[in-house]
Amino acid sequence: MSTTSRIAHFTTPSFVPRAPFDDPGADVILRSSDGIDFHVYRVVLSLASPFFKEMFTLPQPPSEPDVPTIPMAESAVVLDRTLRFWYPGAEPIAMPTLDELRDNFEYLIARYDMQFIVPFAKRQLRAHVQEHPVAVFAISCRYEWKDLAREAAKRSLSVPIRDVCDSPRPPHLNDITADTFHSLLLYHSQCARVATVPTSTLEWINRSDETPGANCTVGGGHSCPHDDRIWNYANAPGRPLVAWFAGHLKRLNATLANSPLARLDSPEVLTLAVKQMAACPFCKTNGFERLAKFTVALQAKIDRDIDSVELELNF
Ligand SMILES: [Zn+2]
Structure with missing residues (x-):
């Protein structure tokens, strides 16, 4: 190149x-x-x-x-x-842009071999990882900075980078080979597979009085309908689930399939579940607190499981 x-x-x-x-x-x-x-x-x-x-x-x-x-x-x-x-x-120069940084690195590191700037260069590049994770991944791979490449790859899990039709082309992709980009997509896909498991089954968590919708007595086709499916908990197989919570799990599942580390506590994610929960006289008294607690546990579970997925870097 x-x-x-x-x-x-x-x-x-x-x-x-x-x-x-x-x-x-x-x-x-x-x-x-x-x-x-x-x-x-x-x-x-x-x-x-x-x-x-x-x-x-x-x-x-x-x-x-x-x-x-x-x-x-x-x-x-x-x-x-x-x-x-x-x-x-x-x-x-205050706050260099990503393009300016990339050019600086090319002159200073690639052309003039100034290796001493690498720690500072990585700190500057890291400042862009939230907004441009794929570009930071690509530039990090260009200079074989594995630690920052892995950090950027993990950050990319918060956005649907595999949805190439509806996403703008990330800058600096031509810094990496197709093989390296495939490694990133494979990692993203494997993390999505892992992240969607805890919203398709509840076998990873115990059922308790704190479970969203647990002990709701208004079910059975009244104001708090239940899901058609029977759900298994770690300590309680074959339990029904209130429909608003089951629907929330299905929407989370769809979100996580595209963005495995999407924020699960944002208003966009929670609003519909909270509205539906509020229609039930029982669930509305404690549903939000239970849902918030469940969301924290779910996010921690996904974080742990994603940490077990390896990103392969061939350099
Ligand atoms: Zn209810």
């Missing part, structure tokens, strides 16, 4: 480098592709990058001026942004 063809270049004829890149005491000049000079110290570049270290160890021709100029492939805007990412004393 080409690493340079993806990088954006800008023309900035009026760009004026700010401190510390205007230091007249600096001993080397980096000249951007659009002709702007950045004054820097070669010892700093040498410590940061094996690329520059090797360059400065080469014998210099006698005609070389005291302050040599190194032509750079990057534009002034890009050079300023990438230098500010790590150069001592430089004020960094």
Whole structure:
């Protein structure tokens, strides 16, 4: 995969480098592709990058001026942004976008081999994992950051990434191979299989007086109808279930099939169950508290079970 063809270049004829890149005491000049000079110290570049270290160890021709100029492939805007990412004393650009980060990594890590920035780079990238989990996964795989790739993959379980028809294409997918993307989809699918089990059976939880709808005495076709199916609990096989709770489990099941770590306590998820529960004189007195308690137990069960699913990364 080409690493340079993806990088954006800008023309900035009026760009004026700010401190510390205007230091007249600096001993080397980096000249951007659009002709702007950045004054820097070669010892700093040498410590940061094996690329520059090797360059400065080469014998210099006698005609070389005291302050040599190194032509750079990057534009002034890009050079300023990438230098500010790590150069001592430089004020960094606040909150770089995902695209800017990706470009920074490509210049600093892939091109100039600045491995020391990796911990900071990962922290910056992690700030985008909530909003762009698949993109963060892809970029992490590009640099073989397994820990962040796994974190991003887990975060992707909160969104229906397998629903490719109705979802926008995640950025930076071309950073990974089809094989790696398949691993992510397989993980997502296996987690969905695991996450939907506790809403299709209640055999993982004991039935008690705290169970939603338990001991509702208004059933039997009156104001609190019951589900057609008989449900098994861990300690109580063959029990009926009030219809509003059974319906809630079915809707949760459908949600979890697409998004295995969807939030189960959001108003969108709970509203219909609460409305239906309120129609029953018995369930409405305690149903919400019982449902909230059940939701906490269900979420914990799903979290535990998903932790047993392995994401295969071939790097
Ligand atoms: Zn009821």
